[in-house]
Amino acid sequence: MNILELRVMRGPSYWSIKHPKIIVLKLDLGDLQDVLTNEIHHFAERLEKLFPGMFEHRSTEGTEGGFFKLVREGTTLSKVVQHIALELQTVAGMDSGYGRRYPAKEPGVDYVVFSYQQERAGEYAAHAAVRITEALARGKKVSVVQDIAKLHQIREDEYFGPSTEAIVSEAVSRNIPYINDVKRGLIQLGYGVNQKHIQAAMSSRTSCFAVEIAGDKNATKMILEDAGIPVPQGMIVHNVDELEEAVDRIGFPIVVKPLNANQGKGASINVQSWKEATRGLADAQRFSQAVMVEQFIEGADYRLLVIDGKFIAAAKRTPAMVTGDGISTIQQLIQDVNKDPRRGIGHEKALTHIKVDKNTRSILREKDLTLKSVLPAGEVLYLKSTANLSTGGTATDVTDQVHPYNVLMAERIAGIIGLDICGVDVMTSDIAIPLPETRGAVIEVNAAPGLRMHISPTEGLPRNVAEPIINMLFPHGCPSRIPIVAITGTNGKTTTTRLIAHMLKFKGYQVGYTTTDGIYIQDKKIIKGDTTGAFSSEFVLKDPTVNFAVLEVARGGMLRSGLAFRQCDVGVVTNVAADHLGLGDIHTVEEMAQVKAVVPRTVCPDGYSVLNADDDLVYGMAEGLSSKVAFFSLDEDNPRILKHISKGGLAAVYENGYISIFKNTYKMRVDRVADIPLTFGGRARFNIQNVLAATLTGYINHMELSEIKTALRTFIPSAETTPGRMNLFKLPKYEVLIDYAHNTASMEAIADFISNVEAPLKIGIIAGIGDRRDNDTIEIGKLAAQMFDEIIIRQDKDLRGRSGSEINGLLKQGIMQVKPELELKEIEQEARALAHALEYAPPGSFITLFSEDIPEAVKLVESFRIIQHRQVPVDQNNT
Numbered sequence: 001m002n003i004l005e006l007r008v009m010r011g012p013s014y015w016s017i018k019h020p021k022i023i024v025l026k027l028d029l030g031d032l033q034d035v036l037t038n039e040i041h042h043f044a045e046r047l048e049k050l051f052p053g054m055f056e057h058r059s060t061e062g063t064e065g066g067f068f069k070l071v072r073e074g075t076t077l078s079k080v081v082q083h084i085a086l087e088l089q090t091v092a093g094m095d096s097g098y099g100r101r102y103p104a105k106e107p108g109v110d111y112v113v114f115s116y117q118q119e120r121a122g123e124y125a126a127h128a129a130v131r132i133t134e135a136l137a138r139g140k141k142v143s144v145v146q147d148i149a150k151l152h153q154i155r156e157d158e159y160f161g162p163s164t165e166a167i168v169s170e171a172v173s174r175n176i177p178y179i180n181d182v183k184r185g186l187i188q189l190g191y192g193v194n195q196k197h198i199q200a201a202m203s204s205r206t207s208c209f210a211v212e213i214a215g216d217k218n219a220t221k222m223i224l225e226d227a228g229i230p231v232p233q234g235m236i237v238h239n240v241d242e243l244e245e246a247v248d249r250i251g252f253p254i255v256v257k258p259l260n261a262n263q264g265k266g267a268s269i270n271v272q273s274w275k276e277a278t279r280g281l282a283d284a285q286r287f288s289q290a291v292m293v294e295q296f297i298e299g300a301d302y303r304l305l306v307i308d309g310k311f312i313a314a315a316k317r318t319p320a321m322v323t324g325d326g327i328s329t330i331q332q333l334i335q336d337v338n339k340d341p342r343r344g345i346g347h348e349k350a351l352t353h354i355k356v357d358k359n360t361r362s363i364l365r366e367k368d369l370t371l372k373s374v375l376p377a378g379e380v381l382y383l384k385s386t387a388n389l390s391t392g393g394t395a396t397d398v399t400d401q402v403h404p405y406n407v408l409m410a411e412r413i414a415g416i417i418g419l420d421i422c423g424v425d426v427m428t429s430d431i432a433i434p435l436p437e438t439r440g441a442v443i444e445v446n447a448a449p450g451l452r453m454h455i456s457p458t459e460g461l462p463r464n465v466a467e468p469i470i471n472m473l474f475p476h477g478c479p480s481r482i483p484i485v486a487i488t489g490t491n492g493k494t495t496t497t498r499l500i501a502h503m504l505k506f507k508g509y510q511v512g513y514t515t516t517d518g519i520y521i522q523d524k525k526i527i528k529g530d531t532t533g534a535f536s537s538e539f540v541l542k543d544p545t546v547n548f549a550v551l552e553v554a555r556g557g558m559l560r561s562g563l564a565f566r567q568c569d570v571g572v573v574t575n576v577a578a579d580h581l582g583l584g585d586i587h588t589v590e591e592m593a594q595v596k597a598v599v600p601r602t603v604c605p606d607g608y609s610v611l612n613a614d615d616d617l618v619y620g621m622a623e624g625l626s627s628k629v630a631f632f633s634l635d636e637d638n639p640r641i642l643k644h645i646s647k648g649g650l651a652a653v654y655e656n657g658y659i660s661i662f663k664n665t666y667k668m669r670v671d672r673v674a675d676i677p678l679t680f681g682g683r684a685r686f687n688i689q690n691v692l693a694a695t696l697t698g699y700i701n702h703m704e705l706s707e708i709k710t711a712l713r714t715f716i717p718s719a720e721t722t723p724g725r726m727n728l729f730k731l732p733k734y735e736v737l738i739d740y741a742h743n744t745a746s747m748e749a750i751a752d753f754i755s756n757v758e759a760p761l762k763i764g765i766i767a768g769i770g771d772r773r774d775n776d777t778i779e780i781g782k783l784a785a786q787m788f789d790e791i792i793i794r795q796d797k798d799l800r801g802r803s804g805s806e807i808n809g810l811l812k813q814g815i816m817q818v819k820p821e822l823e824l825k826e827i828e829q830e831a832r833a834l835a836h837a838l839e840y841a842p843p844g845s846f847i848t849l850f851s852e853d854i855p856e857a858v859k860l861v862e863s864f865r866i867i868q869h870r871q872v873p874v875d876q877n878n879t
Contacts, residue, residue: 001077001134002028004109006126008119011534012602013562014595015113019098020562023085023122025112026104026585027078027130032137033108038074040137047071047080050132050142051087059083076101077133078110085114085122085129088144092151093348094121094159105587121154156346160187162452163200170466176480177566179538189473190480192512192546196473201421202448203473210418211447215260217292220417220445227416229409232427232441234294243281246293247274253296255443256280258288264386270296276366283359297427297441301387303395304402304424305454305465306414308472311407313399313463314431315453319384320354320392324375330364331356331371334383337392342458347390350456354392359384395453397460398431405434413445421469423449482546484565485697488553488599489574489618490592491746492690493532495725496574497552499678499694502721503711504548507703512546514539516554516740517723517854521546533557537564555595559586563598569607570700571599571627572693576617577745578776593617603627608700610693613640613651630700632692634685636660650699652692657682659695659712661705670695671709677716683756684726686749687717724854726753729861732868734845735759736838738857741850742769744779750848751787759846764788765833766850768807770800777807781814785822788848791815792825794833796852804828831860838864 005026012020037043048054048068057067067083082099089096099114116122128147135142160168164187168178171189179188186197197204202211213219221231233250236259237243247254256277257267266287268280277293284291301317322333334354337343343351356371360383364370367381375381387393406426414422428440435441454463474480487497494515501513505523512521514536519527521543527536532554540549541564553563576593586592596618600609605626612618613631619640622629629649633641636655641662645651651662659670673682676691691712698708719727724740737754741747754762766784768777784791793811795804808826815822827833830852837847838861851857 001030001032001081001130003127003130004028006123007560008123009562010119011562011564012566012598013558014598015100016098017598017601019115020566021117021119021122022098022113022115023126025081025085025114025126025130027081027110027112028106029077029108029110032077032134035077035137036074037071037077037080041139043136044068044072046136046142050136050144051084051091053091054083054087057083057087076110077137078112080136081129081133082112082114084132085112085125088125088128088147088151089116089121091144092121092148093155093344094118094151096122104585118155118159120158121151124151124154152345152348155348159347161200162347162455163448163450164198166451166455166464166466167198167201167469170464170470171480174470174474174480176470176474177541179542181542188542189470191484191541192482192549193510193544194479194482194547195542195544196480198469198473200448201423201451201469203420203469205420205473206447207418207420213417214419214422214445214447217257217259217444223416224413224442224445227412229413229416230435230441232295232297232443234292237281237291237293238289240278240281243277243291243293247277250293250295255292255294255296256284257292257294258284258286259290259292260288264384264388264391267386269385279362294443295441297439297443299427299429299438299440300431301443302398302426302428302431303449303453304406304410304426305449305451306410306419306422306424307465307468308420309411309415310468311402311410312468313397313454313465314402315395315457315460316398316431317387317389317453318394318396319382319387320394321380321382322375324377324379324381326374326377329372329374330369330381333375334371343392347452350452351394351458352390352392354383356383357391359391389450389452394458397454397457397463399454399461399463401432403432403434406431409435409442413442417445419445419447420472421449422446482541482549483570483701484541484549484551484568485570485572485701486551486553486563486565486568486599486602487572487574487693488555488558488596489572489612490577490596490743491741491749492574492686492693493552493554494740495678495687495722496572496690496693497550498722499690499712499715500572500697501550502715503694503698503703503708504550504701506711506714507698507701507707509548510546511548511550512540512543513550513552515552530554534561534564541565553599555586555592558595558598563602565602567602567604567607568599569604570610570697571603571607572610572697573597573600573612573618573621574689574693575612575615575745577743589617593621597621600625600627608650608696610696610700612689612693613638613644614689630696632689632696634688634692636662650696652696652699654688654692659688659691661695661699668705670705671712676712678712678722680717680726680728680753684749684753686746686752687726719854719858723858724851726750727854727858729865731861731865733843734841734847736861737846737848738851738854738861739848740854744776744783747780747783747787747850751783754787754846754848757846759844761790761842761845762788763790763792763837763841763845763847764850765792765794765830765837765848766811767794767796767830767852768811769796770798770802770807774810777810778814778817781811781816782818783814784811785815785818788822790823790825792827792833792837794826794830795828831856834860 007024009022059067079101086096094117096115102111189196235246254271266284305313338353384391410424423446425444428438454465501511514531516530518525519531532552537551578589607627613633632652634654636653645662661668678687727738729736
């Protein structure tokens with residue numbers, strides 16, 4: 001068995017809209033392709049023994065045990081790979097439940113699709129599942145212990161912590177989008193100008209000043225003391241001499257802890273002797289040279305949580321502990337506690353496994369105990385000096401028991417320090433009694449307090465403490481999203497994207513948009529290149545100045561990793577034609593239509609899918625959509641349009657020379673096509689389609705007809721506004737058209753335009769693309785022969801796996817089928833081919849370059865323009 005390809009989908013994709021985070025595995029089964037599970041000796045028994053939790057996998061049976069039944073009856077090994085990949089992740093604390101298996105075009109090759117929670121874990125599970133399945137199939141010995149341990153480690157290293165996960169889950173439940181900004185270690189909630197950020201339980205509203213104060217335990221204590229808050233006596237020490245002075249002043253018992261640390265790291269509690277104190281100083285100075293020595297306050301450890309100035313929850317925290325039974329050793333008691341199904345590795349579950357670490361061994365030594373000691377029945381042994389859940393402690397919810405005095409005290413502390421999310425640590429014998437009456441004290445104030453103890457307490461009522469955090473960041477009525485228009489199709493995407501962006505900018509929006517030539521923020525190119533994938537879309541959605549996103553979405557990006565967004569407000573599909581077939585395992589135009597259909601399928605229910613009613617495959621995408629639909633057509637009598645508007649639908653059509661909108665059977669004329677520059681006086685019919693799609697998008701986004709008209713008239717096609725899209729240059733001697741057209745559909749559109757051009761000689765500079773099918777390249781040759789009187793064949797810089805002679809041969813084959821007498825030249829470099837045409841073309845010629853390097857081609861044409869102007873006599877120049 002061999003993995004041919006592994007793709008990570010991070011958003012809605014060709015494979016699944018509902019499950020955006022999936023692994024797509026292309027698997028060659030090799031000599032096991034025809035082997036079913038019931039044909040392998042003891043396969044089912046070994047699988048069930050290895051993964052007993054798979055009993056919960058329902059599979060197609062729909063009941064528990066369904067998958068095991070399927071395995072016993074006989075199923076493919078690729079199906080087993082799918083289920084093992086899911087179960088490995090689930091056992092490691094990353095519950096994953098969606099999976100599918102599909103046959104590929106090649107014999108013996110299957111696609112295995114399964115969900116993941118953490119990307120690297122999904123990739124690892126894929127490789128491990130293939131290895132384990134093959135070992136089971138070949139009767140080899142199998143162990144999954146190391147694989148599960150590795151997945152546990154990945155989860156701890158890279159997965160959200162419990163606080164982050166709770167906040168993100170609450171945001172998602174409120175339809176607030178999020179982006180995991182791994183490089184900055186932040187989670188972005190919301191898009192564009194409406195974004196906020198969190199880092200665990202710290203938000204973009206959290207004051208840096210307040211965090212600094214809370215991190216300085218001595219400063220915090222002095223501030224609170226001045227505000228009448230009970231705090232323990234203490235002082236800062238840096239060495240043994242200062243420690244001795246502190247002990248003399250405060251007296252035992254004491255607490256020794258680093259001045260700047262968290263999660264109880266390096267802290268020693270209830271220190272009773274000088275020996276313990278010096279050891280505690282050494283432990284603390286592993287984390288901070290400055291060490292806080294404080295009076296030890298008797299009582300239980302409580303955490304009070306304040307969010308946005310209001311008390312939200314409280315928990316009583318108990319250090320990791322065991323209770324003796326008079327029989328078991330301490331080691332055995334720890335093992336028994338760790339069997340609690342609520343306990344897991346790190347933050348995997350509500351509670352954490354108790355580990356025997358340096359702190360535990362120190363406590364045992366102080367009590368003259370070892371791990372082999374047996375505790376008397378009923379005796380409690382605390383195994384940690386702090387009550388942190390991350391070291392195995394437990395939490396009991398006491399929110400409803402907190403005395404109003406203590407509630408007010410916690411709220412005052414949050415305000416005094418200035419923290420929007422604040423954890424107040426209190427030691428007291430009873431939280432239901434005002435703190436001064438119990439001789440308790442505030443021990444610490446925490447920025448970014450852990451939420452786990454409140455979300456999943458060991459005992460008591462779980463509290464949704466993430467909700468008030470989201471309410472604080474996004475109050476009722478406060479937007480989190482920005483409008484998104486996504487544009488896809490075979491041709492016309494970039495022009496439509498740029499036109500829509502121009503219209504929305506005219507309306508006053510701060511637009512960010514992506515195209516095949518770069519990412520633009522408010523009309524400034526920020527990144528150059530083909531930027532139509534998920535990274536580029538996310539780039540726009542992360543920009544804090546953007547309040548409207550217009551995103552060109554190409555086939556390649558959707559197949560590589562899916563969309564960057566879960567939903568959009570308008571999804572435009574211009575057309576679907578035979579292009580890029582055979583790439584990315586998309587072999588037919590119908591399959592390509594399914595790829596493009598991902599965009600309208602992600603449009604929100606209140607949004608619009610804007611579809612081309614003249615294209616059968618695009619029109620078919622309307623079926624089953626949850627969004628509203630608007631159609632556009634070059635024919636106002638198109639039966640599909642008439643049927644749609646008769647039911648009150650929205651449409652845009654080209655009629656009697658006008659761009660018009662149909663709404664509830666009423667016709668609203670927007671502008672004459674001849675007056676819209678992008679249509680080149682109506683000759684560029686393919687651009688009329690783009691104008692129709694953009695007009696609908698503008699109308700849907702509440703633009704007045706007069707605003708749409710003005711925006712259309714002020715969008716002037718040029719090498720700057722629409723690079724590589726119908727860039728027409730009128731030189732003194734001839735005209736030059738530069739276009740990026742690279743497939744038969746786009747060339748047919750250009751051919752329609754050129755057929756209306758009056759010129760004695762039409763010259764075409766063409767090239768084939770190496771990764772296209774032979775028939776596609778031959779067809780380009782045929783079209784070129786129909787369009788041009790002379791042809792120059794050039795070559796792309798990247799031949800994509802073929803030789804130049806092979807590509808040119810296919811082009812010539814197509815040309816000869818149409819015009820065997822046609823004059824042909826082969827000039828490899830694009831610039832040289834264009835220069836040859838510009839230098840030798842007779843006056844009045846019309847030169848068309850299908851270009852790979854638009855900027856360089858434009859520069860060359862402009863240089864010839866200057867030369868020709870200098871050559872024209874002055875009297876002719878003035879006529």
